[in-house]
Amino acid sequence: MNQQEWNKGLYVNGEWLTLAETIPVQNPATREVIGSVPDGSVKEAKLAVDAAHKAFEAWSKTTAYERAALLERWHQVIESRLDEIAFVMTMEQGKPLAEAKGEVQYANSYIKWYAEEAKRIYGETIPASSGSKRILVQKQPVGVVAAITPWNFPAAMITRKIAPALAAGCTTVTKPAEQTPLTALLLAECAHEAGIPAGVINIVTTSKAGEVVDVWLDDSRVKKLTFTGSTPVGKLLMRKAADTVKKISLELGGLAPFIVAEDANIEAAVKGLIQSKFRNAGQTCICANRIYVHEAVKESFLQALTQAVEALRVGKGTEDKVEIGPLIDDRAVQKVQHQIDDAIAKGATLHGSPVVEGSTGYFMKPVVLSGVTDDMVCMQEETFGPIAPVSTFTDDQEVIQRANATPYGLAAYVFTQSLTKAFYFSENLEYGIVGVNDGGPSVAQAPFGGMKESGLGREGSHHGLEEYLEVKYISLQFV
Ligand SMILES: NC(=O)c1ccc[n+]([C@@H]2O[C@H](COP(=O)([O-])OP(=O)(O)OC[C@H]3O[C@@H](n4cnc5c(N)ncnc54)[C@H](O)[C@@H]3O)[C@@H](O)[C@H]2O)c1
Numbered sequence: 443m444n445q446q447e448w449n450k451g452l453y454v455n456g457e458w459l460t461l462a463e464t465i466p467v468q469n470p471a472t473r474e475v476i477g478s479v480p481d482g483s484v485k486e487a488k489l490a491v492d493a494a495h496k497a498f499e500a501w502s503k504t505t506a507y508e509r510a511a512l513l514e515r516w517h518q519v520i521e522s523r524l525d526e527i528a529f530v531m532t533m534e535q536g537k538p539l540a541e542a543k544g545e546v547q548y549a550n551s552y553i554k555w556y557a558e559e560a561k562r563i564y565g566e567t568i569p570a571s572s573g574s575k576r577i578l579v580q581k582q583p584v585g586v587v588a589a590i591t592p593w594n595f596p597a598a599m600i601t602r603k604i605a606p607a608l609a610a611g612c613t614t615v616t617k618p619a620e621q622t623p624l625t626a627l628l629l630a631e632c633a634h635e636a637g638i639p640a641g642v643i644n645i646v647t648t649s650k651a652g653e654v655v656d657v658w659l660d661d662s663r664v665k666k667l668t669f670t671g672s673t674p675v676g677k678l679l680m681r682k683a684a685d686t687v688k689k690i691s692l693e694l695g696g697l698a699p700f701i702v703a704e705d706a707n708i709e710a711a712v713k714g715l716i717q718s719k720f721r722n723a724g725q726t727c728i729c730a731n732r733i734y735v736h737e738a739v740k741e742s743f744l745q746a747l748t749q750a751v752e753a754l755r756v757g758k759g760t761e762d763k764v765e766i767g768p769l770i771d772d773r774a775v776q777k778v779q780h781q782i783d784d785a786i787a788k789g790a791t792l793h794g795s796p797v798v799e800g801s802t803g804y805f806m807k808p809v810v811l812s813g814v815t816d817d818m819v820c821m822q823e824e825t826f827g828p829i830a831p832v833s834t835f836t837d838d839q840e841v842i843q844r845a846n847a848t849p850y851g852l853a854a855y856v857f858t859q860s861l862t863k864a865f866y867f868s869e870n871l872e873y874g875i876v877g878v879n880d881g882g883p884s885v886a887q888a889p890f891g892g893m894k895e896s897g898l899g900r901e902g903s904h905h906g907l908e909e910y911l912e913v914k915y916i917s918l919q920f921v
């Protein structure tokens with residue numbers, strides 16, 4: 443992309459708008475400004491709802507097959523621009539290019555999945571208790587959807603919302619994270635190129651998140667809020683959405699326990715932990731956050747884990763074979779460093795050093811902490827960084843109680859070779875997602891979401907489509 447292309451307009455009603463006020467986009471690996479996007483405000487927020495509301499009239503009347511064909515076309519266009527989108531994602535979010543390509547494909551798999559699911563929005567007929575009546579149940583699109591998304595998966599968190607919304611016949615207004623707007627606008631470019639009509643997808647980039655989202659929450663034409671981000675912000679938006687009784691979906695914070703049972707395959711457990719813990723430099727909502735290893739296998743596990751962590755390559759996402767990119771900003775680095783300092787102060791042992799000598803970006807080397815206890819901050823708060831805190835246990839029931847002792851309930855992991863243990867753990871862990879011998883459970887065909895304060899609703903699978911549908915009951919009486 444040439445320099446001009448790094449300065450993009452926001453996308454409303456099928457047009458690209460530029461504003462005098464802009465937001466700089468920073469490369470977290472170099473701290474350099476690589477581009478800019480418009481700093482949208484109340485005016486652009488209202489324009490977006492106007493466009494989505496107007497487009498809903500026609501879009502909601504299209505057939506499932508017409509919507510499916512356009513989603514399929516969008517999928518094809520993204521596929522054709524995969525390398526470009528991945529490169530831009532690496533430049534604005536920092537993840538290694540290989541991971542960015544993986545995310546674009548993962549994001550695109552939701553579009554593919556919902557292109558197919560659009561044709562399977564079934565209703566039902568129910569036997570009536572009166573011979574003169576017939577009972578029909580229809581599914582109809584909820585209407586205009588407001589989507590708010592985070593920076594850690596700049597593509598997937600957007601398509602995981604927009605694809606089912608469009609499949610259901612809804613139209614959308616989206617506010618991407620201020621740190622990663624370019625990927626969102628590239629997805630909109632692909633949708634525009636695919637022929638998705640003006641007003642069906644609207645992207646408002648802004649540094650004034652509260653102002654823009656408040657416009658959408660206050661507007662009764664917006665029927666649904668779907669939010670992915672931190673639990674505190676999710677609670678705030680949930681309260682505000684109540685004023686107009688909007689349908690809501692929340693994908694919030696996690697604090698994933700990763701349990702290595704006495705009979706675990708240690709090699710598989712270490713491989714699964716590396717996959718879960720260090721993906722996106724530890725900046726995912728389902729990263730292993732608390733590692734519990736059975737006392738009987740602690741030494742062999744720790745030795746294998748520290749060797750594997752030491753071998754991980756840290757660097758810019760554009761450099762070959764890099765596995766760990768930078769964190770998103772300096773605040774993230776400070777938060778992770780605080781958790782390391784707190785753990786050491788409370789008696790943990792640090793294996794390795796987080797310091798990257800002479801780095802220009804927000805880099806931290808992955809480290810392991812052993813001798814960790816539940817009173818340490820890294821075992822109580824989402825880390826969102828490359829720390830692997832290892833605690834031990836002796837009794838399965840005890841470790842399940844410890845794993846469940848948190849307001850969060852998004853993802854959990856257990857490694858065991860026993861079918862009995864696999865079911866005992868997975869059925870007693872209070873989490874929406876349980877990986878059994880699997881450190882990477884996320885796929886479009888499965889329902890992704892949390893229990894407790896990790897969220898409401900599900901994304902992916904046919905469950906994810908229901909979030910954008912109203913159920914209408916038609917009672918038909920013969921007269
Ligand atoms: N459960 C999931 O699927 C999932 C996926 C990705 C990230 N997350 C969570 O997201 C968090 C990291 O992402 P983040 O730092 O972008 O979260 P965040 O909550 O700070 O921001 C998320 C989005 O909300 C917007 N926002 C922030 N404050 C707002 C306000 N007052 N009003 C309206 N909008 C506001 C931001 O601009 C951004 O677009 C972590 O807690 C992570 O666990 C969860």
Ligand SMILES: O=C[C@H](O)CS(=O)(=O)O
Pocket residue numbers: 594595598725726727728884890
């Ligand atoms: O960070 C949270 C994402 O939802 C993780 S995943 O990409 O869905 O695995």
